[in-house]
Amino acid sequence: MRGVPIVIAVIVIIVQYSSSEKFTNAAGRTAHHALNPRQEQTLGLQSYQEVLRQSETVDSGPQYDLVKRVAGRLAGATGEAAQTFDWRVSLVRSSQINAFCLPGGKIVVYTGILPVTRNEAGLATVMGHEMAHATLRHGSERLLQQKAAQTFMTGVQFSMGDMSYEQRRMVMGALGAGAQYGVLLPFSRKHESEADKVGLLYMARAGYDPQEAIQFWQRMSQASAQGGKPPELLSTHPSDATRIAQLEELLPEAEAEYRKTQ
DSSP: OTTHHHHHHHHHHHHHHHHSEEEEOTTSOEEEESSOHHHHHHHHHHHHHHHHHTSOEEOSSHHHHHHHHHHHHHHTTSGGGGTTOOOEEEEEOOSOOOEEEETTTEEEEEGGGHHHHOSHHHHHHHHHHHHHHHHTTHHHHHHHHHHHHHHHHHHHHHTTTTSOHHHHHHHHHHHHHHHIIIIIHHHHHHHHHHHHHHHHHHHHHTTOOTHHHHHHHHHHHHHHHTTOOOOGGGOSSOOHHHHHHHHHHHHHHHHHHHHHTO
């Protein structure tokens, strides 16, 4: 009888996946999602408004104009994947070297990343990557994966009723690590690589030289070297060397798109 809760959990996971929405993204991969586009966009707008309430925004000046201009050019290059998006962009005054795009096209850029982007094409690299996460609907896919992992862990926990606390703790710890490093992190690194590819195409179609993406990620590698990074196996992102190598392989396709704009 110990295995019954696990079997039930597996059945629930199968039902979750079979009843979820399937979507073939711009990278050509078909994935299952926890939310439909309308739900994603509602949550994205709520999160965006919450970020802005807690932040000091920059609403004028050269940096603001730059961010708005790049966002507009990239939005025009996203095509059908973002046809229902309501694109908005905000520049936040912060030392963080960061930017993100929420579902539905709500973009936040921190001023701290601008010295690293250095130029308009460098900024297009970052923003194209983040906008690709939104058009590829990675957040909704990750949510479904996390729900499945949580359901399975709950089933395992109920199956260990006759074990000691120490035994349960060891089993749950091992399974939790297995789910994190064997499933969730590899999926996250796949998402990052997909966003790199699609974002590179976005910037090329928007008229930005894709060669600049290589230079930007080299600068990012140097900027983050002092702080240290976890090994690639334990990270949600590919290593800098892996990312740059993958982008170099994609350059011929992106350069072909870029030439069409010249």
